[in-house]
Amino acid sequence: MNAHNYSNELAEEMNLEAYLTEQWMNFEQVYIRRIMGVSSVGLGYKLKMPIIGRVLRASAEDMIHSEAHGRNPVRADGHFGQVIPLEEAKYILLNLAAEPIIMNYCMCRMMQRGVKDACCINFGVLSSVIEKLPRFIPENTKVRMGREEAAQAAEEQSRKGRVATVWFQPVPYINALCFCEVPQCGGLRLRTDFGLNSVYKAEYVAEIDPDLCQGCNACLVACQFGAIRYSPTLKRVLVDQSKCFGCGLCRDRCRFDALGLVPREDVPGLINAY
Amino acid sequence: MGQTRITVDGSRCGNATGGIDPRTCSVCLRVCDPAVFLRHGALGAEQPDPRDPEYWQVTAVWLSLCTRCGKCVEACPEKAIRVSW
Numbered sequence: 001m002n003a004h005n006y007s008n009e010l011a012e013e014m015n016l017e018a019y020l021t022e023q024w025m026n027f028e029q030v031y032i033r034r035i036m037g038v039s040s041v042g043l044g045y046k047l048k049m050p051i052i053g054r055v056l057r058a059s060a061e062d063m064i065h066s067e068a069h070g071r072n073p074v075r076a077d078g079h080f081g082q083v084i085p086l087e088e089a090k091y092i093l094l095n096l097a098a099e100p101i102i103m104n105y106c107m108c109r110m111m112q113r114g115v116k117d118a119c120c121i122n123f124g125v126l127s128s129v130i131e132k133l134p135r136f137i138p139e140n141t142k143v144r145m146g147r148e149e150a151a152q153a154a155e156e157q158s159r160k161g162r163v164a165t166v167w168f169q170p171v172p173y174i175n176a177l178c179f180c181e182v183p184q185c186g187g188l189r190l191r192t193d194f195g196l197n198s199v200y201k202a203e204y205v206a207e208i209d210p211d212l213c214q215g216c217n218a219c220l221v222a223c224q225f226g227a228i229r230y231s232p233t234l235k236r237v238l239v240d241q242s243k244c245f246g247c248g249l250c251r252d253r254c255r256f257d258a259l260g261l262v263p264r265e266d267v268p269g270l271i272n273a274y
Numbered sequence: 275m276g277q278t279r280i281t282v283d284g285s286r287c288g289n290a291t292g293g294i295d296p297r298t299c300s301v302c303l304r305v306c307d308p309a310v311f312l313r314h315g316a317l318g319a320e321q322p323d324p325r326d327p328e329y330w331q332v333t334a335v336w337l338s339l340c341t342r343c344g345k346c347v348e349a350c351p352e353k354a355i356r357v358s359w
Contacts, residue, residue: 025322026315026322028312028313028314028315028322029314029315029317029322031312031314031335032312032314032317032333032335033317040335040336041333041334041335041337042277042335042337042338043335043336043338044336044337044338044339045277045337045338048338110313111312111313111314112303112309112311112312112313113300113303113304113309114296114297114299114300114303114304114313115300115303115304133324134324135324183308183309183339184309189309189336193336193339
């Protein structure tokens with residue numbers, strides 16, 4: 001974790017305040033806006049078209065990971081993230097996140113569910129940008145948070161069953177920690193529903209100890225990625241590590257210490273499978 | 275399976291035009307399990323005014339994920355949604 005990527009100095013160096021203001025003022029339009037003549041309406045169908053689908057996928061990946069100069073703020077240029085376990089989210093909030101730290105309404109849930117839900121933690125320059133946009137600011141609660149407070153809020157979100165993710169916006173500047181749900185997280189769903197690398201899996205993967213698992217299925221409820229199933233034959237849960245994003249929510253639900261996180265690199269079949 | 279088409283009639287959805295304000299209704303957004311719909315600021319309206327419902331509308335974006343259950347059609351109080359395939 002590189003502290004410089006979180007710093008206000010980097011944001012200033014990249015001259016991001018105006019960029020992020022423009023982006024956040026218009027963010028809800030990001031999926032319907034035509035990019036090179038194509039909007040995200042019916043994206044699943046468009047990606048399946050012969051040839052055109054492949055070109056579209058490649059240009060979407062280019063956009064998501066763009067480090068080019070002259071990035072366009074009304075698109076999601078250079079905006080991608082990674083799933084992280086709760087302990088890393090807390091480490092970021094306690095040590096790396098630039099102040100001010102705020103908690104605001106989740107853009108994705110507003111767009112996709114019409115629900116105002118304060119759960120996204122933003123920091124640094126982005127915080128001061130969002131604070132000026134009233135539709136994202138919760139009423140009657142304190143918006144700015146101290147580090148300890150933010151870490152506690154993260155814990156609470158995780159307890160609710162949400163997956164912690166950390167985001168470049170735009171790369172290499174890191175300014176957001178989200179607590180996501182499939183399918184109403186715009187960033188996660190591009191990956192889970194359409195296979196775009198908008199978000200990477202964590203550095204870890206869940207592993208089960210068959211001897212300790214009691215088959216209570218508490219973990220099953222927590223998994224957002226369909227990586228866990230129950231086997232009546234073995235009377236325990238099975239983990240599909242190829243589907244696991246390494247968020248650790250199942251581990252946190254397990255009362256028998258049967259589930260843990262191991263480094264992704266330690267599983268031969270998953271090396272570099274982010 | 276062929277492609278699904280979903281249209282949201284903007285002259286019914288949205289209280290600028292006599293319907294219910296999509297920002298306060300959003301029934302379709304919540305009733306849809308795969309979250310196909312999106313509520314957004316109208317294109318062309320840069321910096322959509324959060325207080326002005328004229329700038330807010332609903333579009334079915336993730337069409338390929340629609341399971342054709344018909345719940346949105348039933349749930350829409352303005353009968354603004356059409357699903358066909």
